[in-house]
Amino acid sequence: MTLGAARHTPGPRLHLGLFWRTFILLSVLVSGSTLAWMQTFRTQEFEPSITRNAQQIASVVNLTRTALRHSDAIARVALLKSLADEEDVVITTREPGDKYVPFGDTAIESRLSQILMARLGKATVLASEVNGDPGIWVGFKVERDSYWLQMDPERLKPMGGKSWLQWMILTGFFSLLGSAVIAGLINRPLKRLSQAFTRMRDGDMQGPELDEQVRVDEIREVNLGFNSMVRKLQQAEQERTLMLAGISHDLRTPLARLRLETELSVADTEARELMSADIAQMDQIISKFMDYARPDQTPTQAVVLAGLVSRSIAPFKSNKNMRITLSVPEDLVVLADEIELSRVFDNLLENARRYGQSPHDGITRLHISAQALDPQVVRITLTDQGAGVSPDALAQLTQPFFRADSARTSALGSGLGLSIVERSLQRMGGRLVFSSPEAGGLQVSLELPLATDQAIA
Numbered sequence: 483m484t485l486g487a488a489r490h491t492p493g494p495r496l497h498l499g500l501f502w503r504t505f506i507l508l509s510v511l512v513s514g515s516t517l518a519w520m521q522t523f524r525t526q527e528f529e530p531s532i533t534r535n536a537q538q539i540a541s542v543v544n545l546t547r548t549a550l551r552h553s554d555a556i557a558r559v560a561l562l563k564s565l566a567d568e569e570d571v572v573i574t575t576r577e578p579g580d581k582y583v584p585f586g587d588t589a590i591e592s593r594l595s596q597i598l599m600a601r602l603g604k605a606t607v608l609a610s611e612v613n614g615d616p617g618i619w620v621g622f623k624v625e626r627d628s629y630w631l632q633m634d635p636e637r638l639k640p641m642g643g644k645s646w647l648q649w650m651i652l653t654g655f656f657s658l659l660g661s662a663v664i665a666g667l668i669n670r671p672l673k674r675l676s677q678a679f680t681r682m683r684d685g686d687m688q689g690p691e692l693d694e695q696v697r698v699d700e701i702r703e704v705n706l707g708f709n710s711m712v713r714k715l716q717q718a719e720q721e722r723t724l725m726l727a728g729i730s731h732d733l734r735t736p737l738a739r740l741r742l743e744t745e746l747s748v749a750d751t752e753a754r755e756l757m758s759a760d761i762a763q764m765d766q767i768i769s770k771f772m773d774y775a776r777p778d779q780t781p782t783q784a785v786v787l788a789g790l791v792s793r794s795i796a797p798f799k800s801n802k803n804m805r806i807t808l809s810v811p812e813d814l815v816v817l818a819d820e821i822e823l824s825r826v827f828d829n830l831l832e833n834a835r836r837y838g839q840s841p842h843d844g845i846t847r848l849h850i851s852a853q854a855l856d857p858q859v860v861r862i863t864l865t866d867q868g869a870g871v872s873p874d875a876l877a878q879l880t881q882p883f884f885r886a887d888s889a890r891t892s893a894l895g896s897g898l899g900l901s902i903v904e905r906s907l908q909r910m911g912g913r914l915v916f917s918s919p920e921a922g923g924l925q926v927s928l929e930l931p932l933a934t935d936q937a938i939a
């Protein structure tokens with residue numbers, strides 16, 4: 483079973499930060515409110531605008547009708563020319579054969595027609611086009627003559643087009659700008675809190691504390707609580723470190739005396755060697771407890787992987803029951819701590835020696851390979867041909883004191899080896915993954931950062 487098959491790959495999801503979520507929600511709210519306000523304004527503008535335009539048209543028609551009624555033929559021609567030049571009102575004679583399109587296709591035209599009919603009379607003819615010429619056409623009579631009065635149709639159009647577009651762009655710009663400012667102000671304290679938690683998670687307990695003098699009560703209480711928690715964790719960490727150092731010293735002192743007394747007092751060689759082995763095992767268990775409890779971040783540097791692996795496997799090559807093959811490129815360089823990474827390989831090699839024997843002949847066959855997955859990550863794989871581990875137990879291998887079923891009866895260590903390996907890799911910015919190959923055995927994958935040219939230099 484490959485590593486990719488063992489993991490469940492979730493479907494793609496859009497991940498947004500808290501700032502962008504707040505910004506989008508505020509933008510939608512402000513934009514929706516602006517559109518609703520503009521629509522309300524246009525609705526409230528509709529009736530007054532129509533009434534005002536109808537009154538103006540009716541006044542022009544009545545004034546024109548009165549002027550034409552009280553003027554002679556010569557003065558009438560001059561009057562018509564003056565109205566066309568100065569008032570943008572064209573008056574032409576209405577002929578029986580004129581073709582016109584009735585007024586009233588839109589809501590504005592229908593309402594305008596109702597008001598004009600009420601003011602000018604039912605005999606008034608309204609048209610939006612006469613003989614192919616568009617406009618606001620009002621047909622009326624003066625004595626026995628009939629006339630068309632033409633006015634510019636633009637006066638009926640409410641504010642819109644470029645005016646509304648300009649206002650919408652301007653309003654939208656300031657809405658988005660205001661949303662960005664508000665979202666930034668809201669999320670700034672949360673961003674600082676998130677950064678502080680990240681530093682604490684990475685083991686940096688000495689970072690700057692959060693501001694305890696902010697004006698917002700809720701944020702100030704959160705900052706006070708966080709700073710208090712960090713101080714208590716720092717104190718607990720210091721006490722734990724001191725306690726572990728004391729335990730290590732107090733236990734190793736009597737162990738050293740026991741080792742000396744064993745060498746001097748026990749005459750039986752075999753019994754002396756067994757007792758010395760037990761004492762060495764107890765000392766090794768204490769060291770593993772100390773390694774597991776060490777919380778510090780490990781400084782990393784460029785390490786040539788092939789050389790380190792070769793040095794790590796050297797003590798195991800003399801073991802006749804262990805056969806190791808390598809496939810590690812000579813030019814592969816990782817970012818790690820050399821001593822820490824050596825401990826990692828020592829633990830993994832010892833684990834393979836104890837539990838990776840082939841069921842057929844009892845020989846541990848271990849293959850170590852390494853490759854760069856991408857420009858940032860190197861994967862190191864250790865694969866044995868042992869009895870393997872059940873899929874249910876894979877996720878528990880790094881739990882302290884846990885042993886798979888096949889390892890319990892022959893366990894001699896503290897049960898912290900793989901837990902120490904995982905912690906060591908985490909301190910170096912790497913991770914540990916277990917899988918069960920189809921051919922059997924256990925596959926351990928170490929992922930570490932790939933060293934860049936600057937780090938190597």
